[in-house]
Amino acid sequence: MALVPYEETTELGLQKFHKPLATFSFANHTIQIRQDWRHLGVSAVVWDAAIVLSTYLEMGAVELRGRSAVELGAGTGLVGIVAALLALKSSVKPWLVHCLLFFSGAHVTITDRKVALEFLKSNVQANLPPHIQFKTVVKELTWGQNLGSFSPGEFDLILGADIIYLEETFTDLLQTLEHLCSNHSVILLACRIRYERDNNFLAMLERQFTVRKVHYDPEKDVYIYEAQKRNQKEDL
Numbered sequence: 521m522a523l524v525p526y527e528e529t530t531e532l533g534l535q536k537f538h539k540p541l542a543t544f545s546f547a548n549h550t551i552q553i554r555q556d557w558r559h560l561g562v563s564a565v566v567w568d569a570a571i572v573l574s575t576y577l578e579m580g581a582v583e584l585r586g587r588s589a590v591e592l593g594a595g596t597g598l599v600g601i602v603a604a605l606l607a608l609k610s611s612v613k614p615w616l617v618h619c620l621l622f623f624s625g626a627h628v629t630i631t632d633r634k635v636a637l638e639f640l641k642s643n644v645q646a647n648l649p650p651h652i653q654f655k656t657v658v659k660e661l662t663w664g665q666n667l668g669s670f671s672p673g674e675f676d677l678i679l680g681a682d683i684i685y686l687e688e689t690f691t692d693l694l695q696t697l698e699h700l701c702s703n704h705s706v707i708l709l710a711c712r713i714r715y716e717r718d719n720n721f722l723a724m725l726e727r728q729f730t731v732r733k734v735h736y737d738p739e740k741d742v743y744i745y746e747a748q749k750r751n752q753k754e755d756l
Contacts, residue, residue: 563635566596572737591630593680
């Protein structure tokens, strides 16, 4: 979630953001996410899009085990934490999981801007068992800037929850997606369509990626879009 001013329409909607802890159940784990609206604002609270995307991942809509995943603009880290639990989940004993993970390509990278990293790390460390933490990285990523610290096409799955509403970031976000994706990567973006600029971003995305709506949560009014790089042959 980007570090920008944000509006909710009712006081009731804001009350949940002022709670110091938000508790969820995903991947057979109780996840307690620390929130800090007062000091870090929108980057330090759990938005509905993150809950919907986490639920979608838990539904098994995409294969996570054995794959590399990255969350962009992670904020509290809920989506990345759930992805790590699902990707590295197993019914065998932790010591054996540790051995299996050592030889597997599975890993999850959870990213945000530098100012949010310490807060993000605290949530990751509090909610991931040690044998999963060692395959999970919290890393700085400012869209369009420090892309050199990531290999081109590095990730199988790119995740983003409520990251597309600030128009001045759209070009940098598209550049970042283009850099992180291979021809086989899948992008999942969860968002509420609040303004015309949100649709404008989707139109920009469609110029470089094949985009389709894969899920809608009517209660939270959140959409999930799947995107993949366009095949060069499709553009001929």
